[in-house]
Amino acid sequence: MEEACAMAGLSPSGATLIRLGENAVFRLTEPIVVRVARSTAYASDARKEVAVARWLAEKEFPAVRxxxxxxxxxAGNHVVTFWESLSESEHYGSPADVARLLAELHRLEAPVRLSLGRLEPFARAERRLASNGWFSDKDHAFLNDRLMELRTAYARLEFALPPGLIHGDASVGNVIHDRRGRPVLIDLDGFTTGPREWDLVLTAIYYERFGWHTAAEYAEFVKIYGFDVMQWPGYPVLRDVREFLMVTWLSQKAPQDERAAAEVRKRIDSLRTGTSRRDWEPY
Known part of the structure; x- marks a missing residue:
């Protein structure tokens, strides 16, 4: 972060870490956010993210700039991007905010110059499983077998909604209220084209599987967007895919964070045994 700031002519003095996930996210003392990806393997995603942000700004769509x-x-073995800070602290959006933003986003048509390509649901999962030596041999074998099963099931899906532009990781965690209280879409590195159901399923499982949203919140989400993905026959497959990806995503934290490691072990056990996900903790 410090090296990248120097290259960009910015001061890293007083920077604070505000999120550690797919990226390490820092807020500078000036209203700027710095995102440091785990490696240069994410360089193409970062270039796409910046290009998408600039196009959305042209469209005056409420997304991070x-x-x-x-x-x-x-910088070193990391790819770094720089963003306008939306606020001094994170005030996350509601399911209703997510629905409104997705309804507006899904009406847009991405220009050819963005070269978004098609959704590859399992690309990052494969990278995470291959590069993370934290897993036990038993868990690694189980997750690789599960990945093959889900690939096969996903390939057989028949989607109900027309495909098009999608955010790729749409949930309340990727909607933040700006200084004026307006919901804004963040984390644009997953933008691609694909089934719109992909953008709807996280809100559904946060309600149905984890209990993180109420029935009233989910009903409002469905009413605003205009489609209930839980009523689509392919929902159980997409639900299982997203849960699997949530496990592999969190596994990146496990080698350095025992709390995350315990959560990953619990989640893997849930996948293996089919037990309730109600005790999964949000990250």
Whole structure:
């Protein structure tokens, strides 16, 4: 982060870490957010993210804005991007906010120049399983077998909604209220084209599987967007895929964080035994 800031002519003094997930996210003392990806393997995603942000700004869509500098920056073995800070603290959106933003987003048609390609649901999961030596041999074998099963099931899905532009990781965790209280879409690195159901399923499982949303919140989400993904016959498969990806995503934290490691072990056990997900903790 410090090296990248120096390359961009910014001061890292007083920066604070605000999120550690797919990226390490820092807030500078000036209203700027710095996102540091885990490795240069994410360089193409970062370039796409910046390009998408600039296109959305042209469309005046409520999404986070990339700083008007030459980016991304490569610092060491990391790819780094720079963003306007939306607020001094994270005030996350509601399921209703997510529904409104998705309904507006799904009406847009991405220009060819963005070269978004098609959704590859399992690409990052494969990378995470291959590069993470934390898993036990038993768990690694189980997860690889599960990955093959889900690939086969996903390939057989018949989607109900027309495909098009999608966020790729749409949930309340990726909607933040700005300083004026307006919901804004963040984390644009998963933008691609694909089934719109992919953008709806996280809110559904947060309600149905984890109990993180109430029935009233989910009903409002469905009413605003206009489609209930839980009523689609393919929902159980998409639900299982997203749960699997949630496990592999969190596993990246396990080698350095025992609390995350315990959560990953619990989640793997749930996948293996089919027990309730109600005790999964949000990250």
């Amino acid at each position: 990339a700083l008007p500098i030459d980016q991304p920056v490569i």
